[in-house]
Amino acid sequence: MKNKLIISILVGLIISGCCRKDSVEIARYELSSDELKIIPYELGEKINFIHSNGYSFDFNVVEDKIEWKEYHDFCEYNCCGQDYFSYQVRTTIIESSYPRFNIELSLGGSRIYEYIPKSLNIEINYDYFARLPYNDSMNFICDSTTNTTFFETIILNGKSYTNVTKKLLDTQYIIDTQILMPKAIYYNELGIIQIETTNNETYTINN
Amino acid sequence: MNSELFKLKQLTMKHIQSIINSLFIIVILGFSSCNNDLEGTFRLSDEAQKYLIDTTIISFRMEDNYGISEEFYQSNIFYQTHHFFYPLEDAFLENFGISYSSSINRFYFMYVLRADTDHTSMEIEWNQKDMFTMNLNTKEITYGVVPKVSFCDTMTVRNTNYYNIIEIDYTDNINKIDKDTPVKTYISGNKGLIKFIRKDGVILERVE
Numbered sequence: 455m456k457n458k459l460i461i462s463i464l465v466g467l468i469i470s471g472c473c474r475k476d477s478v479e480i481a482r483y484e485l486s487s488d489e490l491k492i493i494p495y496e497l498g499e500k501i502n503f504i505h506s507n508g509y510s511f512d513f514n515v516v517e518d519k520i521e522w523k524e525y526h527d528f529c530e531y532n533c534c535g536q537d538y539f540s541y542q543v544r545t546t547i548i549e550s551s552y553p554r555f556n557i558e559l560s561l562g563g564s565r566i567y568e569y570i571p572k573s574l575n576i577e578i579n580y581d582y583f584a585r586l587p588y589n590d591s592m593n594f595i596c597d598s599t600t601n602t603t604f605f606e607t608i609i610l611n612g613k614s615y616t617n618v619t620k621k622l623l624d625t626q627y628i629i630d631t632q633i634l635m636p637k638a639i640y641y642n643e644l645g646i647i648q649i650e651t652t653n654n655e656t657y658t659i660n661n
Numbered sequence: 662m663n664s665e666l667f668k669l670k671q672l673t674m675k676h677i678q679s680i681i682n683s684l685f686i687i688v689i690l691g692f693s694s695c696n697n698d699l700e701g702t703f704r705l706s707d708e709a710q711k712y713l714i715d716t717t718i719i720s721f722r723m724e725d726n727y728g729i730s731e732e733f734y735q736s737n738i739f740y741q742t743h744h745f746f747y748p749l750e751d752a753f754l755e756n757f758g759i760s761y762s763s764s765i766n767r768f769y770f771m772y773v774l775r776a777d778t779d780h781t782s783m784e785i786e787w788n789q790k791d792m793f794t795m796n797l798n799t800k801e802i803t804y805g806v807v808p809k810v811s812f813c814d815t816m817t818v819r820n821t822n823y824y825n826i827i828e829i830d831y832t833d834n835i836n837k838i839d840k841d842t843p844v845k846t847y848i849s850g851n852k853g854l855i856k857f858i859r860k861d862g863v864i865l866e867r868v869e
Contacts, residue, residue, distance in 0.1 A: 507728030
């Protein structure tokens with residue numbers, strides 16, 4: 455009798471611990487067609503680049519996907535039936551075999567962070583990062599706090615480019631800032647048009 | 662009949678007793694041999710002393726044959742402590758290791774020397790893709806895709822002389838190594854990585 459009572463209490467506790475309330479989606483944030491155009495690359499595309507000393511190489515667009523993700527607030531206790539929202543993320547990856555670049559561009563979120571609205575995120579070789587926030591007109595917000603500069607026209611590697619945004623790159627893994635590394639990225643409607651390094655070598659689109 | 666049965670029983674008991682005694686002796690001998698734990702301090706060989714890379718070199722620049730610069734820096738993913746004695750049973754085995762990452766191309770290079778009870782081994786790894794181990798005493802490759810490993814006194818790279826050179830050549834097994842593992846690697850015993858040649862023909866050389 456005593457054993458049956460203990461078992462009944464245990465079963466009751468287990469059943470009461472189950473979550474029977476569904477999570478509720480309270481919002482959906484879809485990337486607009488204008489936002490999607492911020493990343494101009496298509497899967498399978500090749501983009502030719504040239505180093506400042508003349509070496510020519512291709513970037514290949516190896517991944518381009520749009521997916522829905524869910525954002526849940528952090529919850530430690532009583533998380534049953536928690537509200538959440540859904541958001542769209544576009545991730546595009548371009549790679550070159552030599553120099554060995556792996557560059558991930560994303561809208562709506564990034565590999566490391568979850569929901570990042572109205573931002574183009576660029577990650578180079580998992581070590582160098584840039585976040586370019588944009589406004590409702592799809593123009594990048596350029597000011598001293600974002601370390602972003604806008605050029606109506608700029609000459610890069612002997613060619614003229616318009617509406618270019620220059621963003622200084624951050625790194626969190628390489629502590630010694632004297633080391634040669636990518637320093638800044640230049641971006642416009644063509645996508646990445648130049649990567650500049652700390653010793654002023656450049657990798658520029660060759661179009 | 663009864664006496665025959667009794668004799669048979671006695672004989673069987675004697676055999677069983679002999680078997681038990683033999684087993685007992687074997688077990689005792691077995692346990693007594695397990696008590697010989699490894700003891701002592703085992704150091705890197707005299708030859709290996711020539712290949713202890715200077716760990717105060719935190720970073721170094723390289724340039725390829727197209728004028729593209731690269732920089733290797735101590736990565737501290739492994740071998741943050743470069744030189745130590747590894748405890749094994751009651752013994753200590755001398756170890757030396759250093760690893761570098763590169764800031765433009767994401768190369769990763771690791772170099773290790775390990776003392777064993779009767780030899781020193783050298784391990785070289787590229788990009789966490791290809792690693793080989795060599796017995797420095799016998800020059801036999803004991804692990805990994807087999808390269809040709811040769812040693813020479815000096816080598817000049819970009820007008821700088823380097824000494825105690827190790828050359829690792831995967832030419833004969835080029836199809837077995839990763840696309841980013843260099844076909845040839847040159848290491849200076851004191852300065853470390855000084856030159857490597859990729860499958861695509863790109864040559865990176867140390868710049869002092």
